[in-house]
Amino acid sequence: MVHHAVLERAAIGVGVDRLDSISLLNEAKNGSRRSLARLLSLIQSGDTTAIDTVQNPPASRSLGITGPPGVGKSVLTDRLASAFSDRGQRVAVLCIDPSSPVSGGSLLGDRMRMEESGADERIYVRSVATRDAVGSLPFRLSAMADALAHAGHDRILIETAGVGQTELGIVSIADHVLLVEGPERGDIVQAEKAGILEMADVVVVNKSDLPGAEQAASDLRSGLEFGRASTVPVLLVSALNHTGVVDLVETIENLIPSDTVSSMRWRLRLLESLQQTVLSDNRLEDLVRRLGDGEVSLQQAVQELLQPEDA
Amino acid sequence: MTRLRIVVAKPGLDGHDRGAKVVARALRDAGHEVIYTGLRRTPEEIVRIVEDEDASIVGLSSLSGAHAFLFPRVCELLNEAGLGDVVVFGGGIIPQADRPALHEAGVRGIFGPGTPTDEVLSFLEEVVERRANGSPCGVGEGSDWRRS
Numbered sequence: 001m002v003h004h005a006v007l008e009r010a011a012i013g014v015g016v017d018r019l020d021s022i023s024l025l026n027e028a029k030n031g032s033r034r035s036l037a038r039l040l041s042l043i044q045s046g047d048t049t050a051i052d053t054v055q056n057p058p059a060s061r062s063l064g065i066t067g068p069p070g071v072g073k074s075v076l077t078d079r080l081a082s083a084f085s086d087r088g089q090r091v092a093v094l095c096i097d098p099s100s101p102v103s104g105g106s107l108l109g110d111r112m113r114m115e116e117s118g119a120d121e122r123i124y125v126r127s128v129a130t131r132d133a134v135g136s137l138p139f140r141l142s143a144m145a146d147a148l149a150h151a152g153h154d155r156i157l158i159e160t161a162g163v164g165q166t167e168l169g170i171v172s173i174a175d176h177v178l179l180v181e182g183p184e185r186g187d188i189v190q191a192e193k194a195g196i197l198e199m200a201d202v203v204v205v206n207k208s209d210l211p212g213a214e215q216a217a218s219d220l221r222s223g224l225e226f227g228r229a230s231t232v233p234v235l236l237v238s239a240l241n242h243t244g245v246v247d248l249v250e251t252i253e254n255l256i257p258s259d260t261v262s263s264m265r266w267r268l269r270l271l272e273s274l275q276q277t278v279l280s281d282n283r284l285e286d287l288v289r290r291l292g293d294g295e296v297s298l299q300q301a302v303q304e305l306l307q308p309e310d311a
Numbered sequence: 312m313t314r315l316r317i318v319v320a321k322p323g324l325d326g327h328d329r330g331a332k333v334v335a336r337a338l339r340d341a342g343h344e345v346i347y348t349g350l351r352r353t354p355e356e357i358v359r360i361v362e363d364e365d366a367s368i369v370g371l372s373s374l375s376g377a378h379a380f381l382f383p384r385v386c387e388l389l390n391e392a393g394l395g396d397v398v399v400f401g402g403g404i405i406p407q408a409d410r411p412a413l414h415e416a417g418v419r420g421i422f423g424p425g426t427p428t429d430e431v432l433s434f435l436e437e438v439v440e441r442r443a444n445g446s447p448c449g450v451g452e453g454s455d456w457r458r459s
């Protein structure tokens with residue numbers, strides 16, 4: 001059995017005995033939640049052996065659930081998770097919350113709203129802190145989703161942190177993206193500015209039990225008409241009261257992957273991976289110092305980073 | 312400092328959540344990843360959350376008087392699930408008279424109203440130290456070690 005102390009040392013990058021990722025994966029496939037949980041920890045901590053073991057995952061469908069803070073992403077994710085589970089799908093949920101850049105700590109609170117999936121032992125829920133990622137998506141999130149697929153989960157829901165204006169990253173990771181909006185017009189303007197509206201496969205106006213939801217939905221529909229995404233469905237849902245959830249589930253089940261978006265996704269995936277590579281490059285700190293001291297220009301620094309590391 | 316994954320849980324029907332949230336924030340500010348369960352979780356759910364989250368420590372909060380049943384129940388289920396290396400601690404309104412039985416069940420630290428955050432943090436540091444040198448401290452590791 002792998003002990004926590006070992007994992008904790010692995011998490012902070014101190015050299016440790018090579019943990020047996022392959023047996024963790026096999027145990028996870030045989031239904032061990034703990035082994036799956038530990039494999040995910042190893043992957044997130046950047047363990048290359050663990051990351052290698054989850055390459056070539058079996059087929060699964062992943063859905064990113066994104067939108068401004070407090071619109072009801074967690075409650076909606078909870079309802080979707082139990083709806084898919086009731087349809088016989090094996091559901092896993094990843095809930096992302098930011099890490100504090102100051103302390104490095106994180107308060108992972110999405111579970112607080114997940115009452116139905118909490119009570120359903122068929123559903124695997126994992127909270128993920130963004131840690132050292134620059135944006136609002138943690139590194140190695142794709143590999144974590146791949147691990148879930150290997151463990152037999154065929155429906156993977158990823159709730160992002162409440163996003164600001166520039167968060168498109170989830171599009172590069174999930175097969176489809178659900179954008180959740182609220183009845184307040186202000187949120188919708190933000191979504192239009194950020195361009196995320198164009199990237200969504202489904203748009204939900206949540207909290208349809210509150211005034212303004214119908215209006216928000218029709219604003220969103222007319223916003224979408226001007227873009228290439230005019231066929232994107234806009235649905236009214238009240239996650240709290242369970243209204244509209246059945247229609248939403250049907251809509252999600254009927255989504256098919258689109259080719260135009262696919263090249264855009266690969267572009268984003270490539271950029272994300274490039275960013276990770278740069279951040280883990282041993283020469284980075286030294287380059288940052290030399291930039292600060294005016295010894296190299298930005299152009300020169302980029303050129304240096306693009307050279308192989310041992311050259 | 313070692314970054315820990317800690318579950319802060321509210322077992323049973325108790326609706327007092329201020330203390331649990333204060334503790335959760337303090338642990339976050341000390342650099343840990345804290346998974347807060349929200350109110351009204353069953354012992355079974357709490358154990359599943361600890362397992363799914365790969366948490367090495369679980370903090371239970373109770374102000375309603377049900378700790379005497381709920382805390383030992385969580386300990387028992389952790390052991391049954393093979394999670395005996397997980398450290399259990401707790402807080403809330405826990406009368407002195409009830410504490411020996413909780414310690415007996417494997418609860419390693421109990422922190423009542425007015426506890427300074429530093430005390431909880433120093434408890435966690437001791438846990439990390441004990442783990443590093445192989446001293447028992449998990450709920451199922453049969454040790455007399457406890458803090459308060």
Ligand code: B12
Binds near residue numbers: 326
């Ligand atoms: C505020 C309060 C409420 C609020 C709760 C608001 C909320 N969302 O939390 C309201 C008004 C809703 C409420 C309702 C009730 N309350 Co009330 N309430 C209190 C009160 C006055 C303060 C609690 C509080 O918030 N303290 C501030 C926080 C920060 O402190 P804390 O919770 O103790 O947490 C600290 C430590 O205990 C510790 N800690 C706590 N949890 C954890 C967990 C870990 C892991 C660690 C390490 C430490 C730790 O660290 C924290 C920070 O120092 C207490 C009396 C008291 N002095 O404690 C009664 C009290 C808890 N309530 C009581 C009762 C009876 C009730 C009701 C049943 C009343 C009724 N008849 O309706 C209801 C039940 C509600 C429910 N659903 O459970 C009793 C409980 C009696 C008992 N245990 O036998 C108390 C003790 C009052 C009394 N003397 O009778 N209550």
Ligand SMILES: Nc1nc2c(ncn2[C@@H]2O[C@H](COP(=O)(O)OP(=O)(O)OP(=O)(O)O)[C@@H](O)[C@H]2O)c(=O)[nH]1
Binds near residue numbers: 161
């Ligand atoms: N009226 C109403 N409230 C809702 C609905 N869905 C969620 N809420 C409430 O909105 C608040 C925020 O819900 P969450 O699910 O935590 O929202 P979130 O988008 O996940 O929030 P972050 O993760 O913090 O960005 C909670 O108080 C919910 O109870 C709804 O359909 N109607």
Ligand SMILES: [Mg+2]
Binds near residue numbers: 073074075109110159
């Ligand atoms: Mg949320």
